[in-house]
Amino acid sequence: MxxxxxxxxxxxxxxxxxxxxxxxxxxxxxxxxxxxxxxNIGVSHSECDILERWSPAVPPEVVISQDESLPLLSILSTGGTIASRIDYRTGAVTSQFDAADILRAIPGLSTIGRYRTTKLYTILSENMTPGIWQELARAVYNEIRAGATGVIITHGTDTMAYSAAAVSFMVESPVPVIFVGSQRSADRPSSDNVMNALCSASAATSPLGEVAVVMHDSTSDDRCAVHRGTRVRKMHTSRRDAFQSIGIPPLGYVEYPSLDVKLSDHAVTRGEKEPQLSDSLEEKCGLVYFHPGMDAGILECYRGYRGLAIAGTGLGHVNTGLIEGIGSLIDEGCVVVMTSQCLHGRVCDRVYDTGRDLLRAGVVEGGDMLPEVALVKLMWVLGNVPDRERATAMMEMNLAGEINRRSLHEL
Amino acid sequence: MNYEALGLKAGIEIHQQLNTREKLFCGCPTTLRKFEERTGEFYRYLRATESEMGEIDRAAKEEMKHLRRFTYYAYDTTCLVENDEEPPSPLNPEALEICLTIARMFGMTPVEQVHTMRKLVIDGSNTSGFQRTALVALRGDIPGGGTIETICLEEEAAQRVQDNIFSLDRLGIPLVEITTSPCMHTPEEVARVAGYLGMVLRSTGRVKRGLGTIRQDINISIREGARVEIKGVQELDLIAEVVRREATRQVALLEIRETLRERNAGLLEEPVDVTALFKETKSSILKKAACILAVVLPGFAGLVGREIQPGRRLGSEFSDYAKKCGVGGIFHTDELPAYGVTGDEVEELRKFTKAGHDDCVVLVASSIEKAACAASQVMERARMALEGVPEETRRMLEGGSTAYMRPLPGAARMYPETDVLPVSIGSDTWEFIEVPELLTERAKRYSEELGLDAGVARQIAYSEHLQLFDRAISEGISPGLASRTLLSTMKELSRDGVPVEAIGDEAVIAVMKSVEEGRAAKEAVPGILGSVAGGTPLEDAIAQCAPAISTGDLEALIQGIVKERSLFVAEKGMAALGPLMGVVMAEVRGSVDGKLVSELLRKEIAKACRPD
Known part of the structure; x- marks a missing residue:
């Protein structure tokens, strides 16, 4: 054949x-x-004969000039689709990554800044690991030290919130560190990648001074919201406005197409902090989603873990039958933090007996922390603070905007 | 016009909506809505995307001359798939089955493995910026000559509300696209083939009916002309006229080319800024423009104003191209002085631009950017005039002339829809596809088997009540009553303003049955259906318009009436029948079949007149 x-x-x-x-x-x-x-049609191979073997044509070189008078922005790519191209021959959508490719795909970027680009990874975001978060944090820190006005990280959307939280804890930044992605593939003329990228570049040159996620604010192409890296969550599988701030209002908005940035009073502003990197993580940490009837034996899998976040029900509960096992993990040295599956609102284990029993067993209340953020924070705290009591205390303190003292009534 | 001598070649693409329960790639119903029923609005920008060689499809590029914002209306019958906010569901199997049925009717070969593609369309009519389409079968025959090249299953585009506003109710309704080869050579042949294809589609009984549910695109060229695709011809009656007018247009464009060549027309010069010349003009359009550019077209004098189709000049073509840049239109010296521009101003313009006697000057007025874009478009189109007929996609105007839409799309506009898995069509699927009876055959059968008049049989076979008619016949209703009720009565009621759409199929059958059972006279049918349409329950409507009267009661009633008027009957004999009919019918209020009354009355009169 x-x-x-x-x-x-x-x-x-x-x-x-x-x-x-x-x-x-x-x-x-x-x-x-x-x-x-x-x-395209699918037919039996015997129906076809080769006329001519394919010889690849060399794509035309495109020289892109950058405006040296504009602020320097650094783009770190982890495999997002900020600039991808369709191969009409095979239909494959390929991720491109050098400055020329990006600027050609999204020409508007060249009027906002000049760019230095680094390809860190080309992976789907579900394949991220704490090890990659650490490398990302180091790269961000290096770019800040090298004088970037702002850092943009292109990222798959599935686990973008985890990475944003991890970088929030590991890097103290005086400049905006913006995570951006797209919900609809970059090959489609309706993709949200162009608007998200332009808004992220504008946010990266703004007076913001913290880690944030910049993505569509609504289903329309009207503006992007700027979300704090430790308070953001992907709340929809496919909508453009999947990312939402939980428990606080967004840090601001970037209007489209004007790209005007409006920041809220609670946003940390540029230059407030000195650049600092604390890139240790304790990977022996887990996140358990409680459900009625959960087998206490599951807790055995976490024996030897140094930290465990629980997404409990309501105010922060699990079945009474699990409390003994949780207590035993804590006795062996594990820090256990309670968060809520409700996502909205604050944990309070002092209202019902179950909660009080959990506290008595040594469980830490996670305040209004999101479950995933509690996990990442555990990794960071346990990685950087050897003393367990101090680590436990830090889990209850606000370190990077992840815990709010007050629960606002409109949110 | 001798079309064969012109080398006319035409092909058709028919787009027919399918009457499926769900849309092609989501679970939404295939129902159209009123715009005011919308439950939400949102807006998007669309961008042309690059191919691997750095090319942008030429048709897509043309649409992007100025960035447009598109607004969409959403309904409680649309979902996130129409919003381009959710991946598509698998290809609707019901739609595929109908498509395969049609393919079988044309004797086509199904593709072994069907692949759904994305076809770039960035005029706003698809939220995603592409239309999903799949090639399902190849090569079929049209009786009487001609071939069908392909049949595709596609999703319908969103309906334009106005300008850049679209309604999502129509987006995603399945449609089949049937493409013939360029096998037709006269306007009449095109019309005949289009009619035949439409008949075959309707024979399935599973396609949507009514205006807008079937659209023809026509591909036309003449020798030395070029392939032009005319979009969206909805009326079958206009097809031949559209072909005639396009042939006329191409002939005229070729004649213009010849004249230009005779005049040695060629090189075009850069546009000239003439804003200052019109500072004091009376033309409001020119006065308010930030920038007016003049394009001198050497050798074009008299040609820009020349009619190339009823209501269309070469200048109309220039104007269509210029409008892609967002300007309202153009002025040219073939039509000036006019529109507030004076003869003196035209003279000034000619002098300033050094335009000669044989030259035409075109003016574009707008913002600096738009005017520059429009001027280059006019020059581009003028260059094409030197070549002859440009390959274009055009849209039909009222009457059958056409306007420029965009260049013919290139091959760079299709790539795989990776979110939809390919579907295999095995022989097990294909062999089980049932081929329905053609409407033409059905009409013949109705005429032969049911004894209907040939015209009526054809009417019923082609009507949208076909299925109801078949059901009526199978339930024992006479073909005459059924055809009369469905074709005439319903139409008359509708004409009289009765909301016939409110009458369900069940009610129509029940009313016809009551006639067959002698519970209502056939004369009472319009009255009963009218009451039902007005909301009266069926049985009450029958009772009101046709109180039940048994044959026994009727006999007794007639005996009584004849007896009361025995003298009159004796005097007039059979001639008393007419007057007495009136008396009896008044008594029974039209609830009894007149034929039966007349029969019984005749019998009774005969009895009364018979000498004892």
């Missing part, structure tokens, strides 16, 4: 009509042919 390779010109006789096309790939035993009309 003829060996086909992607890009070969072929003639396909399927249906009694010889038609020329391009061999794309094999799919479930069929040859996928892109006909010259643009349509």
């Amino acid at each position: 003829t060996e086909f390779s992607s890009g070969d010109r072929v003639i396909c006789r399927y249906g009694g009509v010889p038609q020329e096309g391009t061999y794309i790939t094999e799919r479930d035993g069929k040859a996928v042919i892109k006909l010259d009309s643009g349509y």
Whole structure:
């Protein structure tokens, strides 16, 4: 049988009509042919013959000039799709990453700043690890030290909030550190990548001085919201405005297309902090989502862990039958923090007996901290503070905007 | 015009909406809504995306000449898939089955593995910026000559409310696109083939009916002309006229080319800024413009104003191109002085731009940016005039002339919809597809088997009441009553302002049955249906308009009436029938079939007149 390779010109006789096309790939035993009309069809390999082997054409060089008078922005890529291109031959969407590619894909960026770009990773965000968060934090810190006016991190949206929280704890930044991604693929003319990227660049040059996520504020292309890195959560699987600030209002908004940035009073401003890096993390930490009927044996898996965040019910509860096991983990040296599946509101283990029993067993109340943020914070606190009592106390303190003293009534 | 001599070649693309329960890629119903029923609005910007070679599709690029904001209306019958905020569901199997049925009816070969594609469309009619489409079958035959190249299953685009506002109710309704080869050579042949394809589609009984549910795109070229695609011809009656007018346009454009060549027209010069010339003008458009640019077209005098189609000049083409930059239109010296521009101003303009006697000067007025864009578009179109006929996508105007929309799309506009898995069509699927009876055959059968007049049989076969008619026949209702009720009665009621859409199929069947059972006279049918449409329960409507009267009661009633008027009957004999009919019908208030009354009355009169 003829060996086909992607890009070969072929003639396909399927249906009694010889038609020329391009061999794309094999799919479930069929040859996928892109006909010259643009349509793909799947047919048996025996219907096709090769006319000409593919020889790749060299894409034209594009020289992009950067305006040296504009502020220097650093873009760190972890595999997000801020600049991707469609291969119309195979249909693959490929992530591109050098300054020229990005500026060509999103020309508006060149009027906001000049760019230094670094490709750290090309991974899907569900494949992130604490090790990568650490590398990311170091890279951010280095860019700040090297004089970046702002740092932009392109990131897959699934775990962007975890990474934003991790960098929030590890890096003290005098400049904006902006996480940005897109919910709809960059190949589509309606993708949110262009607007999100432009808004993130504008936020990166703004008076902000903390780690934030900048993403669509509504389903319309009207503005992006600026969310604090420790208070943001992906709250929808597919909508553009999936990211929401929980428990506090957004730090501000970037209007589109004017790109005007308006910051709230509670945003930390540029230059308030000195750059500092504390990049140790204790990876032996876990997050347990409680459910009715949960087997106490599950807790055995966490034996030897140094930290455990629990997403409990309501005010911060688990089945009474689990309390003994939790107490035993704590006795062995594990710091256990209670958060709530409600996401909105504050944990209070002093109202019901179960809560009081949990406190008695040594569980720490996580305040209004989000469960994922509590996990990341545990890793950071336990990585940097050897003393367990002090670490436990720090879990109850606000370190990077993750715990609010007051619960505001409109939110 | 001798079309064969012109080398006319035409092909059709038919787009027909399918009457499925759900949309092609989501669970929403395929119902159209009134704009005022919308439950939300949002807006987006669309951008042309680059292909791997750094190319942007030429049609997409044209739409992007100025960034446009599109507003969308959402409804409680639309969802996040229409909003481009959720990945599509798998290809709707019901729609695929209908598509395969149609493919079988044309003797086509199904594709072994169907791949859904994304076709870039950034005029705002698709929230995503692309239309999903899949090639389902290849190569079929049209009786009487001609071939069908492909049948595709596509999602319908959103409906334009006005300008840049679109309504999402229509987006995602499945439609089939049938493409013929360029196998037609006269306008009449195009109309005939379009009619035939439409008939085959309706024969499935599973396509949407009514205005806008079927649209024809026509591809036309003549020898030395170019392929032009005319979008959205909705009326079958206009198809031949559209073809004639396009042939006329191409002939005229070729003649213009010849004249230009005779005049040695060629090189175009850069546009000239003439804003200062019109400082004191009476033309309000020119006066308020920030920038007026003049394009001198050497050798074009008299040609820009030349009619190339009813109501269209070469200048209309220039204007269409210029409008892509957001300007309102153009002025040209073939039509000036006019619109507030004086003869003196035209003279000044000619002098200033050094335009010769044979030259035409085109003016564009707008912001500096838009005017520059429009001027370059006019020059681009003028260059095309030197070449002849440009390849274009055009839209139909009222009457059958057309206007420029965008260049023909290139191959760079299709790529795979990776969110939809390919669907295999095995022989097990294909062999089980049932081919429905063609409407033409059905009409013949109605005429032969049911004894309907050939015209009526055709009418009923092609009508939207076809399925109800079949059901009526299967439930024992006579073909005459059924066809009359469905074709005439309903139409008359509707004409009289009765809301016939409020009458359910069940009610129509029940009313016809009551006639067959002798509970109501056929004369009472319009009255009963009218009452039902007005909200009266069916049985009450029958009782009101047609109080039940048994044959026994009727006989007794007639006996009584004849007896009371025995002298009159004796005197007039059978001639008393007419007057007495009136008396009886008044008594029964139209609730009894007149034929039955006449029969019984005739019998009774005969009895009364018979000598004992």
